[in-house]
Amino acid sequence: xxxxxxxxxxxxxxxxxxxxxxxxxxxxxxxxxxxxxxxxxxxxxxxxxxxxxxxxxxxxxxxxxxxxxxxxxxxxxxxxxxxxxxxxxxxxxxxxxxxxxxxxxxxxxxxxxxxxxxxxxxxxxxxxxxxxxxxxxxxxxxxxxx
Numbered sequence: 659x660x661x662x663x664x665x666x667x668x669x670x671x672x673x674x675x676x677x678x679x680x681x682x683x684x685x686x687x688x689x690x691x692x693x694x695x696x697x698x699x700x701x702x703x704x705x706x707x708x709x710x711x712x713x714x715x716x717x718x719x720x721x722x723x724x725x726x727x728x729x730x731x732x733x734x735x736x737x738x739x740x741x742x743x744x745x746x747x748x749x750x751x752x753x754x755x756x757x758x759x760x761x762x763x764x765x766x767x768x769x770x771x772x773x774x775x776x777x778x779x780x781x782x783x784x785x786x787x788x789x790x791x792x793x794x795x796x797x798x799x800x801x802x803x804x
Contacts, residue, residue: 659687671721678706682714683723683738691755692727692735692746729755729786745784749791751799761785 664683665675673679685701686693693701695715699708706714715736718724725739729748744757767780790799 667723671718671723673717673721678702678710679714679718681705682711683718686724686736686738689737691757692729692737694731694733694735696733698736727784727786730788745786747787747789749794750788750801751790751794754791754793 664680668675668679681702685698695712699711715724719726722739724736727735729735744759745761747756747758763783771777
């Protein structure tokens, strides 16, 4: 996605496409995995300070441009909210994160709605898997399956 397309996304969300906002969104677009506020700030260190990063991320999250993830790593991580629906597999030893596609959210949503009495609509979902990557298994790490 080029700078113009990112600027359009920012404007469509109701914001001015300032340099810090463009840099942040561009960084998330190029990132291979979700980023913490500290990682984003470190990547943009010469242009945007950590407080500004936090404010922009919070604003973009509320506007639906950025998605917050809890990957059980002690701090939230963020990624560009895009049209390519995906989820993550996270190694609980080394923190490796990989994306995967193909969840059956419509089927699961219907099942959830039939099993609950107090809900009539589901508007979003989060699905993450946790385990051991092949490298950690080769190093002899094992975790009991729960």
